[in-house]
Amino acid sequence: NLYYSSDSLTLKMTLLRLSIFGGIISGILIALSIPPFGQVYLFLVAFVPTLMLITQIIPLKKWNQIGLLTLNVSTVLTIWTAISFYWLIEISIASYILCLIACVLTFLLCTAPILFISSSFWRILAFIGSVVLYEVIVNNFAFTSPFVTFAPWVSQYPIFTQYYIFTGVHGGTIWILLANAAIFLLISKKELSIKSTIKVFHWE
Numbered sequence: 001n002l003y004y005s006s007d008s009l010t011l012k013m014t015l016l017r018l019s020i021f022g023g024i025i026s027g028i029l030i031a032l033s034i035p036p037f038g039q040v041y042l043f044l045v046a047f048v049p050t051l052m053l054i055t056q057i058i059p060l061k062k063w064n065q066i067g068l069l070t071l072n073v074s075t076v077l078t079i080w081t082a083i084s085f086y087w088l089i090e091i092s093i094a095s096y097i098l099c100l101i102a103c104v105l106t107f108l109l110c111t112a113p114i115l116f117i118s119s120s121f122w123r124i125l126a127f128i129g130s131v132v133l134y135e136v137i138v139n140n141f142a143f144t145s146p147f148v149t150f151a152p153w154v155s156q157y158p159i160f161t162q163y164y165i166f167t168g169v170h171g172g173t174i175w176i177l178l179a180n181a182a183i184f185l186l187i188s189k190k191e192l193s194i195k196s197t198i199k200v201f202h203w204e
Helices: 009-033 040-046 048-056 062-084 086-091 093-116 120-138 151-156 169-189 194-201
Strands: none
Touching: 009 040, 009 048, 009 062, 040 169, 048 062, 048 120, 048 169, 062 086, 062 093, 086 093, 093 120, 120 169
16 A cells, blocks of 8 residues: 555655666666667657656655655666766766766756646646756757757657657657656556556565
8 A cells, every 4th residue: 555644654665666676677768769779669668667756756745756856867867878878988987977967957957846746647747848848958058968859769760750840859759758658647547556556666
């Protein structure tokens, strides 16, 4: 049962595990979605663990929510980039770390407002918007970061990119995130509801 109070240590520990292990799962799925692996269909579920987290941390205090989101985002970006862009680490570990920190902080600034939304549905939609905002901001930094813009990786399948002429590459990111949201909401309507699914991370 996950209907704990916001001060419950059990709930916090469960969500801490979800934040870490969900971040690892998402990071691996994103890395496998892009070249050289190119299993692009994994993009459709790569963000489901993060969507699960942002809807489950609603009962917690804002600082706890920020902490769990920071941990999740940091884990996702670290795992993803360590697998996909390991050559950056070989070139300059300092530049890699600085770029990683800058991207994490920017993402948190973009997503922080969603923590004031108490509706799971609207929080998901706000999260999608915040990811697009993050892409726009980071793509206009003085440096170009590989930690952004998922849509170009889908370009190996032209059938999925025909509408880019109208939306730009950010339309692809919206499509990917909407697909994740649809799958997440579909799961939450089944007997394996999110309240039950998250119990995987609830250890005695």
